[in-house]
Amino acid sequence: MPITILPPKQTPQPSLPPHDIDSDSDSSSSNGGADLSLSPPSRKSHNNNNNNPLFTNLVTPGTLITPDPQWMRGHGTYIPPSHPHTIFSSLAGITTRTNKLISVTPLRSRYTPEVGDLVVGRIIEVQAKRWKVDINSTTLASLPLSAINLPGGILRKRTETDELQIRTFFSEGDLLVAEVQSLFQDGAAVLHTRSLKYGKLRNGLFVAVSGQSGGSGVVRSRRQVWTMEGRNGGGKMDVILGVNGYVWISKHVETIAKELEQKHMGITNMEENVSAGVYSSQNDGIDGGTMREMARLRGVVVALVENGCRVDEDMILRGYEEACEMALMMGEGGVEDVYLGGERGEELVRGLRGR
Amino acid sequence: MPLDTSTYGLALLRVDGRRWNELRRIHAQIRTQAAADGSSYLEMGHTKVMCVVTGPSEPGPRRGAAGGAAGGGGGAGGQSKDAEVVVNIVIAGFSSVDRKRRGRGDKRTLEMQSTLANTLAATLHTHLFPHSQINISLHVLSQDGSLLAALINAATLACVDAGIPMTDYVTACTAGSTSTYAANDEGADPLLDLNHQEEQELPGLTVATLGDSDRVVALVCESRVQISRLEGMLAVGVDGCKQVREILDQVIKAQGQKMILEGTVDKGTGLNDMDLD
């Protein structure tokens, strides 16, 4: 069926009939004002879920968290000038407590960079001595010219020639993987690619998954980069999960072994040879089988996100195996069938959750 | 006259069967659009409004005089120490009973954009995102009175959904008076939440408050009313805003609870939990 038109999802009816609110209007107006109590105030409502212990840490903007001066406030909270020492929440989210620090993690927000994060970004702007990179955050990150490796492992100071030829390294639209080195005061990130595993990306395809904390998105797991074996005749694939929600799936290219073999060079020259091709925009040849498996993997990532699952190495590997099995069992085209959108994606996630 | 005074005096019921202090049916949803940072859909009676929030994100190219017609800007400029709130309202041609096309430069629309932007810029913690821009895009699908109030409520919901920190909910409501300007009528009642008919014929105002308190963030009154009636209308309006806040809060909480149950967010640690080492 080439086109599937679905009826819209039923929206859950609000559990609060308006008349009840009106009959309470007189009494609730007398209750107006913040309660000064230790536990998050339970608002007068007819929803029994508010007393469920699972939800005690759910707060909304303007909710009082605590008036106790012993606590320090973190992200997502504020202290109004009129009530010093009382901490209020400024977000809809969950309170978290680390020793004496109270903060609120929002249910959903844009990616906020932290030092040490591995991110995938796209060059938006080329300026005099640096690039501006889009990392799906509130501001563009900057990548200074001094923070990249020169090809061939050369160690030297950047000259004016480098500045003039800045586009030979990265140009607008290029994708790269980098690490957050530091943060400006306003929260903007400064990136660097000073390692063999960072640099320009090629031989693959890109997926953007939205949401970061809370709402389905890429999580900070132990391994953000790994290589996996493709099934059904595909070759090895590299997966890079940027913490900012940008994912890169590519064909694994064995640069080191090939170069060493051909040139019979020693380990000391390895770095020179490996990084020789780091700014190349030319794809190596990729066979159809690998492309198909990469498309399948992309479908797995998107299906996980669309159905509210965490996206980390474990889930993706399991999801990929499940997808391969599904294709064998249910797909009309057998292993050729790669489609995982819509209902197929939901089936996939159900299968995963069932395990 | 929507309030045929004789009938109103007898049963104290308005044209749609409500009493003086009853809100219309409010239906609100968030996360209506998966691709946006924050989105919401709000119905106050027959006034239907959709809102989409993008941001905080990189500001677009500097808008000079040429782009001035595109939207009102609130707060400080884009390159300074605060985020800039940019509001864009699209009133669909089919929203009113008579089909009427409004261009982008319509003065009433521009004024509403500006009011909304200033209101939100005062409440959102824009100092946390310098050099960025928050884009709020509103679509009016159907109008039946209280348009500005519905827009403010929808924008608040969408900003909460987007995870933009704010001091508290900004909720808005309209209030009117049964007496006209000239009448010397002691028994005039203030009315809560005016529909289109009432808005056209009776004096009314739109008031927006901050959360549960009595602090007024925005007050718009374009009709003439006797000064003695104003306090009554304001009190009724502020009370209506508190009711609206309750309803909006429930919607947000329901979404949060759903996310906790599905496991997409952690249940978190609170004040009373055991010490973590």
Added chain:
Amino acid sequence: MAQQQQHVLLSPAELAYLHSSLSLTPPIRPDGRSATQFRPLSAETGILPGTNGSARVCFADGTEAIVGVKAEIERTKRRWDDDGVYRENAQQHQEQEGEGKEGEGQEGSGDWVELTVEIPGLRDDDSGTAFLGRMLGEALLADGGFVGRLRVNRRFHWKVFLDILLISPPLSYPLPLLSLTTHLALLATRLPKLKSEGDEDPFFDDDWAAARYLYARDPVTKKVVERPPVTLLVMAVGGNIIFDPSKEELAVADVALAVSIGDDATATKTKEDEMEVDSSSGRNLKLLSIRTVDPPSRLTPPGVANAANSAYGHAQVVNTAATQKMPEARQTESEAVEGVWKPPRGGAKASVMGALVQKVLVKGGVADEVLDALEGVDTS
């Protein structure tokens, strides 16, 4: 960011990969769909009770559009050759030269339809928006029969206002989404039942339940006799024809076309006697218009081959010699290097365009399935 959304930003390496992936047989699309498969979408009608007809369509990626149709009675302007039967064919070219869709004082009945498109972040008179409005309106008027349904009597007619709202920012080319939504809204549009007779001032039945559909349903089969037109986006890359391209796929297209198709009313009538059970083979489609779409691929910067890349392989002796000779200027213009992206040059071949149109129109093909699926949406 609004300006940047018009032009999707991809690196040359990604573009080269996408192009080779889509040129395989069968093409491997990034989201795994087959060449004729559309993205799943959810659709509903009748969401705005204040309008004559309304529809809302959402794609899975979040793009969303709402269309509302309102109709008002308008007095018909007297024409010289008024014989009570309006024919648009002679008027087509005149209308399409000027602002026919807005109907500002133009003769002819094309001005009984007014179509406006609103896209967030863009001005009203933005060229992209105006062009979209023209394409959608032209498909409707090219039908020939649409305007005839609006006639009440010799002195009055319905003026139909189509307001198309794109709710989400335009992430991908919005034409197919807007066209599908317009199609559904028109299918759901109802006009009040006429109670007056002849040429007297019209008055209508107050009972909305008695209102008749603008696109009449057959009383026996309950199916639409003649369906409104729909516009599809088709592209060709490397010998493959691909339907409903996403923005990444459009970025590597060789050719992209917006094809408008409608029911062939005359053919349908002759087949009535045969009582075809299978509707898809009983309907003939006709081509209403073709518009070429400039794919963003032409605006993309070309990739740089390794041989010409001065940032590639300084350590290797062979290349240093090559770069010193400065052959970059010549090499970028030469034949395509495998793995390096080159934006397409030149126009589309006539044979490719013919094949594209053929694939769209073939009976039981994609267009038929799309129209059938749309008909299946509940419009009561």
